[in-house]
Amino acid sequence: MYKFGRKSKKRMVGLHPTLAFAVCEAIKLCKVDFGVTDGVRTIARQRKLVKQGKSKTYNSYHLYGLAIDLVPYIKGNYRWDNPSAFHDIAIAMKIVIHKYNLPIEWGLNKWGWDMPHWQMTGYRKKYDIRKIDPVRFA
Numbered sequence: 638m639y640k641f642g643r644k645s646k647k648r649m650v651g652l653h654p655t656l657a658f659a660v661c662e663a664i665k666l667c668k669v670d671f672g673v674t675d676g677v678r679t680i681a682r683q684r685k686l687v688k689q690g691k692s693k694t695y696n697s698y699h700l701y702g703l704a705i706d707l708v709p710y711i712k713g714n715y716r717w718d719n720p721s722a723f724h725d726i727a728i729a730m731k732i733v734i735h736k737y738n739l740p741i742e743w744g745l746n747k748w749g750w751d752m753p754h755w756q757m758t759g760y761r762k763k764y765d766i767r768k769i770d771p772v773r774f775a
């Protein structure tokens with residue numbers, strides 16, 4: 638059974654709890670080891686990624702803690718060039734998503750690319766925890 642290292646855990650700070658839960662369950666049953674390369678992004682980082690061609694939007698779910706990138710970690714290195722390992726991650730994620738009926742979708746299924754990417758389904762505003770009104774006491 639694999640578990641996350643310190644950096645992966647740190648990259649989950651600020652993530653929507655449903656997404657964090659799914660990823661923490663998936664690592665336990667995944668056939669390959671994987672890590673978190675991106676969780677919550679700043680707008681500055683998002684701009685940089687678009688410039689580099691690694692992202693196609695300025696309105697990424699990463700900005701809201703609603704997306705995470707999972708990459709195979711093989712022999713001490715992240716491997717973006719291993720589609721079969723990405724599919725092993727997807728098998729584990731989909732088992733968890735199905736088991737708990739979680740509103741999470743895979744970048745590859747959604748857009749036909751972006752194998753590391755997982756995000757909450759639907760309209761992001763319904764998940765934005767910063768938009769929840771604080772409880773008011775009279």
Ligand SMILES: [Zn+2]
Binds near residue numbers: 699753
């Ligand atoms: Zn992503």
